[in-house]
Amino acid sequence: MPIDWFTVVAQALNFLVLVWLMKRFLYQPVLDAIAAREKGIREERADADAVKVQAGKDREEFQRKNEAFDRDRAELWTKATDEAKAERQKLVDAARMDADALATKRREALAAQSETLNRELGRLAQKEVFAVARKALADLANADLEEQMVLIFATRLRTMEGPAKQAFAFALRSAAQPALVQSSFDLAQAGRDKICLALNETFSAAIPVRFETSPSLVSGVEISSDGQKMTWNISEYLGDLEKDVQDLLQVKTA
Amino acid sequence: MRLSPDQWIFWQHGFAKINATLAFTWGxxxxxxxxxxLLTRKLSSTAERSSWQNLLEILVLGIxxxxxxxxxxxxxxxxxxxxTLFLFVATSSLCTILPGFEPPTASLSTTVALALCVFVAVPFFGIEDRGLGGYLKSYLEPSAIMLPFNLISELSRTLALAVRLFGNMMSGGMIVAILLTITPFFFPLVMTALGLLTGMVQAYIFSILAAVYIASAIHAQTPEPNSAPAP
Incomplete structure (x- = not known):
């Protein structure tokens, strides 16, 4: 089998050309593609590792924030609960104080109303008593109320005795001013004479007397001299009536 | 009957000629x-790639x-x-299934050319890796007495490479041709399939032996493997 050396040389050259062409068109592009893909995979893995590390950090940060949030929430809850309790206590105290004040005001209003009622009752009673007494006296004895008052006052002067009479007599004698007789109505001259007569007879002396009308006296007659005073008026009866009414009101409001 | 495609000459001028070996090699x-x-025109550098690219990558990475x-x-x-040694020999063998194709490796000229390329490549890579002195020193190992034997070994293995490949490829073609004249139906088909297998084995043997020779030239202490595949 002869060897064709021209063909040998040509085939060697052909093979070398084929080596160059294969490196140029096959091996290098394929290896480059593989290297690029491996590089991409390495970068992706590096990125994934970085993302994983970052995710771990984020998770730790989230847990830390979560714990801090829970802690703050618990503190705020405790604080809010305490504040609510304090506020509730404050409101309850204020409400209690308001209730007490209202009750006090109510009691005061009730007392004031009671007092007003008493006064009105006294006024009405006085008016009615006078009216009744006046009518009764007029019907039964044909007597005037003022006249009866003067008679009763004179009778009280005459029946005065003991230390009270002595003290009054001393005051009348030592007084520089005339004795003052006040009445809630204008005394008629007959009434004035009866009082003067009763004074003169009781104290056995001519007692100088000065007469005045005082509306503040409640339906009565009063004599005063040098600090000594003797009175008859209807307020004594009214005082008893008032006392009875107050007792009655206290029983009703209790 | 042509024993070699060298004998199928298309054009000749003096010693220069274009025979079937050269023509099929160019083809x-x-x-x-x-x-x-064409296949490497649109290679993807991402995870998504074509089947052809997968095939190319398997081939290149396998080699x-x-x-x-x-x-x-x-x-x-x-x-x-x-x-390229592997691909050239393997493609030559695979193309034998094409009617009228004469494998260039069935020419002794081609196998000698390839063996000479290996013969040159071994000292080239050895000197490149170890330097001229280091490479020449490997001929004196394990002792200076081995120098002539090493030189003979160098030449004989080159000759063995060339003849082994030529013999196998030529014999495959010859067997198919002879069987075609005797039993034209079944046996040529079987022998062609066997020839494909033999051709792939020869491509592997040729390239792996070349790799072993280069490796032995680079690693001085590495002995030439006795278990190298042989037909």
């Missing part, structure tokens, strides 16, 4: 180059892995030479 070069160019298993660490450096 193979054209097909391999154009096919590579690279075989080179590394022989002991050549920097496989990228030897991929061009050894990979």
């Amino acid at each position: 193979l070069i054209f097909v391999l180059s154009l096919g590579s160019k 690279q892995k075989q080179i590394e298993e022989v002991g050549l660490e920097n496989s990228h450096k030897y991929l061009g030479f050894l990979g």
Whole structure:
């Protein structure tokens, strides 16, 4: 089998050309593609590792924030609960104080109303008593109320005795001013004479007397001299009536 | 009957000629180059890639892995030479199924040319890796007495490479041709299939032996493997 050396040389050259062409068109592009893909995979893995590390950090940060949030929430809850309790206590105290004040005001209003009622009752009673007494006296004895008052006052002067009479007599004698007789109505001259007569007879002396009308006296007659005073008026009866009414009101409001 | 495609001459002028060996070699070069160019035109560098790209990557990485298993660490450096050896021989064998195709490797001229390329490549890579002194010193190992034996070994293994490949490829073609004249139906088909297998084995043997020779030239202490595959 002869060897064709021209063909040998040509085939060697052909093979070398084929080596160059294969490196140029096959091996290098394929290896480059593989290297690029491996590089991409390495970068992706590096990125994934970085993302994983970052995710771990984020998770730790989230847990830390979560714990801090829970802690703050618990503190705020405790604080809010305490504040609510304090506020509730404050409101309850204020409400209690308001209730007490209202009750006090109510009691005061009730007392004031009671007092007003008493006064009105006294006024009405006085008016009615006078009216009744006046009518009764007029019907039964044909007597005037003022006249009866003067008679009763004179009778009280005459029946005065003991230390009270002595003290009054001393005051009348030592007084520089005339004795003052006040009445809630204008005394008629007959009434004035009866009082003067009763004074003169009781104290056995001519007692100088000065007469005045005082509306503040409640339906009565009063004599005063040098600090000594003797009175008859209807307020004594009214005082008893008032006392009875107050007792009655206290029983009703209790 | 032609024993070699060298005898099928298309054109001749003096000693220069264009025979079937050269013509089919050029055809193979054209097909391999154009096919590579077309297949690597749209390579993807992402995870999504075509089946052709997967095939190319399997092929290239498979050759690279075989080179590394022989002991050549920097496989990228030897991929061009050894990979092309494998692809050229394997493609020549595969194309024998085409009617009228004469494998260039069935020519002793071609196998001698390839063996000479290996013969040159071994000292080239050895000197490149170890330097001229280091490489020449390997002929004196394990002792200076071994120098003539090493030289004879160098020449004989080159001759063995050439003749082994030529014998196998030529015999396959010859057997098919003879069987065609005797039993034209069944046996030629079987022998063609067997020839394809033999051709792939020969491509593997040729390229792996070249890799072993280069590896032995690079690693001085590495003995030439006795278990190298042989037909």
